[in-house]
Amino acid sequence: MRFKSIQLMAIGVVAMCSAFNASAETLRVGMECTYAPFNYRTAEGELAGYDVDVAKGVAAIIGADFEYVCQEWDGMIPALLANKFDLIIASMSITEKRMEKIDFSGPYRFSTGQIVGSKKTRVTLFDGSGNPIPGNFDGLKVGLERATTYSSWFEEKLPGADVLLYDSSESLYLDLQNGRVDLIMTNPMKAHLKFLAKADGAGFEFKGPVVDEEKYFGIGVGIGMRQGQDELKNRLNGALKKLINSGDLESYARKIFPFKLHKDEWGQ
Amino acid sequence: MSFDLNLILDSLPKMLAGFGVTLQLLVVSGLLGLILAILLLLMRLSGKFYLDWVAQVYIYIFRGTPILVQIFIIYYGLPQFEAVRDSVFWSILREPTGCAILALTLNTGAYVSEILRGGVLGVDKGLLEAGSALGMSARQKFIYITTPLATRLALPAYSNDVISLLKSTALASTITITDMTGIARTIVADTYAPYEVFISLAIVYMIFTFGIQKLFGVFERYLGRYARREE
Numbered sequence: 001m002r003f004k005s006i007q008l009m010a011i012g013v014v015a016m017c018s019a020f021n022a023s024a025e026t027l028r029v030g031m032e033c034t035y036a037p038f039n040y041r042t043a044e045g046e047l048a049g050y051d052v053d054v055a056k057g058v059a060a061i062i063g064a065d066f067e068y069v070c071q072e073w074d075g076m077i078p079a080l081l082a083n084k085f086d087l088i089i090a091s092m093s094i095t096e097k098r099m100e101k102i103d104f105s106g107p108y109r110f111s112t113g114q115i116v117g118s119k120k121t122r123v124t125l126f127d128g129s130g131n132p133i134p135g136n137f138d139g140l141k142v143g144l145e146r147a148t149t150y151s152s153w154f155e156e157k158l159p160g161a162d163v164l165l166y167d168s169s170e171s172l173y174l175d176l177q178n179g180r181v182d183l184i185m186t187n188p189m190k191a192h193l194k195f196l197a198k199a200d201g202a203g204f205e206f207k208g209p210v211v212d213e214e215k216y217f218g219i220g221v222g223i224g225m226r227q228g229q230d231e232l233k234n235r236l237n238g239a240l241k242k243l244i245n246s247g248d249l250e251s252y253a254r255k256i257f258p259f260k261l262h263k264d265e266w267g268q
Numbered sequence: 269m270s271f272d273l274n275l276i277l278d279s280l281p282k283m284l285a286g287f288g289v290t291l292q293l294l295v296v297s298g299l300l301g302l303i304l305a306i307l308l309l310l311m312r313l314s315g316k317f318y319l320d321w322v323a324q325v326y327i328y329i330f331r332g333t334p335i336l337v338q339i340f341i342i343y344y345g346l347p348q349f350e351a352v353r354d355s356v357f358w359s360i361l362r363e364p365t366g367c368a369i370l371a372l373t374l375n376t377g378a379y380v381s382e383i384l385r386g387g388v389l390g391v392d393k394g395l396l397e398a399g400s401a402l403g404m405s406a407r408q409k410f411i412y413i414t415t416p417l418a419t420r421l422a423l424p425a426y427s428n429d430v431i432s433l434l435k436s437t438a439l440a441s442t443i444t445i446t447d448m449t450g451i452a453r454t455i456v457a458d459t460y461a462p463y464e465v466f467i468s469l470a471i472v473y474m475i476f477t478f479g480i481q482k483l484f485g486v487f488e489r490y491l492g493r494y495a496r497r498e499e
Binding site for chain 1: 461
């Protein structure tokens with residue numbers, strides 16, 4: 001009897017400890033904090049956007065505290081590997097190249113790209129089947145963010161293009177307006193909301209189709225983490241599926257867009 | 269942490285491809301900056317308060333603000349004005365290289381003019397009095413006495429500024445220029461290996477700096493040839 005009660009007590013203490021640990025778990029999350037409408041600071045200085053909503057939703061489900069770290073895009077993966085933070089929730093596409101260095105959860109948003117240019121630039125950039133025509137990019141300057149899916153797509157598909165690499169997406173729009181570049185490639189949802197729908201973007205339009213080749217754009221955008229953390233990965237995947245199936249993920253998207261940004265089958 | 273030596277060997281030649289761009293930024297803005305510095309110096313020494321005052325304000329502004337901020341104002345700020353985009357200067361300001369050279373020139377000009385002024389003020393009054401006694405005009409004294417001596421006095425501090433200008437050129441990579449730093453950052457973005465790539469980059473800059481130091485050393489010895497004691 002006495003032994004049993006000690007055993008029970010021991011189990012109780014262990015259980016309490018682990019419960020305590022779980023609630024006190026803190027994970028640091030890296031994001032750009034300047035990538036509206038996905039992750040950005042509001043005028044009040046609060047983090048907001050689709051990625052931020054996803055992060056908060058996941059944190060609530062897995063019972064962890066998330067601390068947010070703002071990191072420039074081109075240093076995102078090195079910073080994760082250097083242990084500056086534990087997760088990347090920053091609209092990062094799940095590409096094969098990145099998978100060599102880090103692990104990803106399942107997808108929580110579509111990953112696509114589209115070219116934007118001036119309405120005055122009257123060149124056919126893509127053929128009928130949606131492939132770029134390299135010759136027609138001659139003499140056009142293309143602005144891209146460094147280390148993005150868009151820059152790897154350009155590198156592979158149009159190695160001869162005259163590419164300028166930028167550190168932030170905001171400067172892309174500025175230089176497109178200033179005429180320093182003729183074309184940019186970026187996320188079409190973002191380009192529409194933050195540029196084309198505004199007065200600044202009046203003279204500009206999408207050039208060519210939405211590109212989403214899996215080789216360059218991955219199956220979607222996921223949560224990045226260091227390799228070899230399968231337990232954490234399973235918890236994150238479980239949480240993302242819960243967000244998809246409960247309809248929360250769709251509600252995050254509908255705060256910003258009139259449509260959802262994921263496939264329901266990702267919840268299975 | 270694994271340290272990939274092969275990556276260093278791979279990335280070194282790629283970075284050296286940007287050497288020409290870095291050298292161009294350094295040499296062009298260094299020379300233009302020196303001309304600007306001499307103009308500012310002459311304004312400061314002119315004895316005319318309005319010229320002196322303009323030069324002082326200019327120097328104060330460009331020494332009082334970070335070079336990165338100056339680059340951003342010139343690159344992103346100026347084109348916001350339509351007048352700038354329509355002006356003849358747009359052909360220079362449109363190009364990132366033009367903006368970088370402009371910013372580096374304006375910045376280094378302010379610093380170097382103060383270095384040169386230090387040199388001019390360091391010239392012994394007695395020598396100038398001797399010049400006057402020989403009947404030299406103010407202009408002759410400036411050209412034959414002040415200039416050579418001031419150059420010798422200012423040279424060590426000036427070589428310091430050239431080295432710091434070299435390192436400032438790395439900031440050009442923030443406005444899309446593919447200098448050595450720009451290339452290194454792209455390699456890091458591709459390989460996610462910041463240590464190897466940035467350490468090799470640092471070594472390249474150190475070798476470059478060593479070359480500049482040696483060059484100025486030769487020049488200093490040449491200018492100081494009269495001051496050296498016979499052995």
